[in-house]
Amino acid sequence: MLEIRDLRTSYGKIAALKGVALDIKDGGLTCLLGPNGAGKTTLIWTLAAILKAQSGSIRMDGEELIGAKPHQIVSKGIVTVPENRLVFPEMSVTDNLFAGAFSRRADKIAVAQDLEEVLQRFPRLRERANQDAGTLSGGEQQMLAVARALMARPKILLLDEPSTGLAPIIVEEIFEIIGALRDEGRTIFLVEQNANMALEYADDFYLLEQGLVTFGGKPGDVDHDELIQRAYLGTRKAS
Amino acid sequence: MDYYFFIDLIQSLVDGLLFGTTYALIGIGFTLIFGVMRKLNLAYGAAALAGTYVGLAAAFVTPLPPILVFFVSALGSGIIGYIVYLGCFRYTPSSHPMAALLASVGMLLFIDELVIHLSHGMPYPYPSVLRNAEITLGEIWIRGDMLFVFGICVLAMVILYWLLYRTSLGLATRAVSQQPRAAQLCGIPTGQVNALTFVISGVLGGTAGAMTAAAVGVLSPIIAMSLTTKGLIVVVIGGLGSIPGAIIGGLMVGAAENVFQLLRGVTERDIYVMLLLFIFLTLRPGGLFGNTEGRD
Numbered sequence: 001m002l003e004i005r006d007l008r009t010s011y012g013k014i015a016a017l018k019g020v021a022l023d024i025k026d027g028g029l030t031c032l033l034g035p036n037g038a039g040k041t042t043l044i045w046t047l048a049a050i051l052k053a054q055s056g057s058i059r060m061d062g063e064e065l066i067g068a069k070p071h072q073i074v075s076k077g078i079v080t081v082p083e084n085r086l087v088f089p090e091m092s093v094t095d096n097l098f099a100g101a102f103s104r105r106a107d108k109i110a111v112a113q114d115l116e117e118v119l120q121r122f123p124r125l126r127e128r129a130n131q132d133a134g135t136l137s138g139g140e141q142q143m144l145a146v147a148r149a150l151m152a153r154p155k156i157l158l159l160d161e162p163s164t165g166l167a168p169i170i171v172e173e174i175f176e177i178i179g180a181l182r183d184e185g186r187t188i189f190l191v192e193q194n195a196n197m198a199l200e201y202a203d204d205f206y207l208l209e210q211g212l213v214t215f216g217g218k219p220g221d222v223d224h225d226e227l228i229q230r231a232y233l234g235t236r237k238a239s
Numbered sequence: 240m241d242y243y244f245f246i247d248l249i250q251s252l253v254d255g256l257l258f259g260t261t262y263a264l265i266g267i268g269f270t271l272i273f274g275v276m277r278k279l280n281l282a283y284g285a286a287a288l289a290g291t292y293v294g295l296a297a298a299f300v301t302p303l304p305p306i307l308v309f310f311v312s313a314l315g316s317g318i319i320g321y322i323v324y325l326g327c328f329r330y331t332p333s334s335h336p337m338a339a340l341l342a343s344v345g346m347l348l349f350i351d352e353l354v355i356h357l358s359h360g361m362p363y364p365y366p367s368v369l370r371n372a373e374i375t376l377g378e379i380w381i382r383g384d385m386l387f388v389f390g391i392c393v394l395a396m397v398i399l400y401w402l403l404y405r406t407s408l409g410l411a412t413r414a415v416s417q418q419p420r421a422a423q424l425c426g427i428p429t430g431q432v433n434a435l436t437f438v439i440s441g442v443l444g445g446t447a448g449a450m451t452a453a454a455v456g457v458l459s460p461i462i463a464m465s466l467t468t469k470g471l472i473v474v475v476i477g478g479l480g481s482i483p484g485a486i487i488g489g490l491m492v493g494a495a496e497n498v499f500q501l502l503r504g505v506t507e508r509d510i511y512v513m514l515l516l517f518i519f520l521t522l523r524p525g526g527l528f529g530n531t532e533g534r535d
Contacts, residue, residue: 048424074426086421088414098407099414103426105407152426 077155089134259493266473284467287444290316320441478526
């Protein structure tokens with residue numbers, strides 16, 4: 001379980017997260033919705049320790065994670081699939097996957113097993129195993145980014161906008177993969193613009209608006225249309 | 240074209256290609272550092288030279304066989320590379336790219352002054368091996384010591400290739416140079432990778448410095464300038480960030496330099512090499528293997 005309390009992050013003088021509080025429960029899909037510029041990606045970067053939190057706390061099973069370095073966060077099992085995928089374009093698909101397992105590089109046998117497992121899960125990646133990642137289609141790159149994160153054996157998987165820039169049919173495919181991961185009992189934190197799609201798969205959701213969590217619950221609890229409107233457009237007046 | 244001129248031309252090309260491997264190493268060093276940090280380390284040539292002096296200083300303290308002098312030179316340059324990293328790159332703000340560049344210019348001048356001061360600006364004899372050996376192929380003859388320089392430089396490239404493509408450290412280095420953000424998210428400690436890249440580049444630079452000095456038989460502070468300018472020309476021709484580019488660029492500069500020397504004499508040689516630089520900057524600014532695309 002990841003408990004985030006009063007988390008604040010800013011870019012210079014501009015506050016992006018103004019005291020975010022939310023829980024990511026074990027073995028479920030928690031979804032974060034919110035309009036553009038609400039701070040969703042900032043939250044992901046802060047959880048990954050790429051951005052430094054100003055104050056607040058991020059606890060994983062009681063252990064404070066604020067102040068840890070990005071590679072320490074990965075070693076603790078919090079692994080990010082970044083927005084826009086960010087694959088290593090001039091490395092083969094296999095090397096991309098090996099890079100994902102960097103924190104476990106000492107355990108060569110287990111890494112080789114996981115590689116086999118991941119390629120089994122994504123047959124398209126096996127077909128292109130020796131191809132440079134930059135030559136893959138957007139959907140394949142997104143699969144690779146998810147597969148690369150799985151190679152780190154995540155306890156919590158952070159997915160930032162996996163549907164960005166993909167054709168609707170590919171988006172469905174990606175969400176099916178995410179659904180399958182959830183059904184295996186993995187803990188997933190999904191940040192998404194595509195609220196309709198995300199709510200179909202979410203166990204819990206939060207709404208982030210202007211750097212604050214304004215709403216949260218189970219997808220069944222709320223009026224769907226209003227929530228989706230707020231997720232896309234926001235309701236709080238700009239200050 | 241008469242026969243003897245033709246033989247001279249071939250001879251120049253062969254010598255140039257053999258010596259060009261030292262330029263290739265320097266070019267690779269610039270390229271490696273640029274690859275992971277996206278910053279130019281202008282102190283690189285000076286650090287390589289200072290490292291070469293470390294080997295010579297060790298030989299003053301206790302007599303060493305030439306091979307060990309070369310080895311200490313390479314190692315010394317690796318350590319100086321790390322100091323340059325700490326001084327110019329580790330703590331300079333990444334939001335101000337000029338800060339690191341200017342710090343490295345400062346470091347270039349600083350190291351240069353230090354070397355001149357400590358060596359009293361005097362050239363010192365530098366050991367070489369196989370000085371009197373030679374191989375003759377028809378009318379062409381190849382100096383043994385040049386062949387040795389060539390062999391060591393190629394060996395250094397082979398070891399580098401192994402490091403980059405067969406070890407997890409190399410995987411991490413390639414990952415950082417292609418997509419530093421994603422490398423961090425994969426759990427790669429980018430700071431340590433950057434530091435190690437400076438050490439590895441330093442060792443390559445020290446090897447190039449040692450081989451340059453061994454080929455000439457003399458070590459002098461003047462070499463710093465030539466290492467810096469030739470290294471930069473090599474990366475412009477090859478394309479900054481490309482290792483194959485640096486190798487081809489190094490060989491080209493080595494060969495061109497010797498041919499210009501044959502045609503126009505030693506005093507005019509560098510003028511034409513510089514012209515080559517401008518030709519590439521104008522007609523093919525990305526270099527032979529350059530990536531003209533930006534990156535995020």
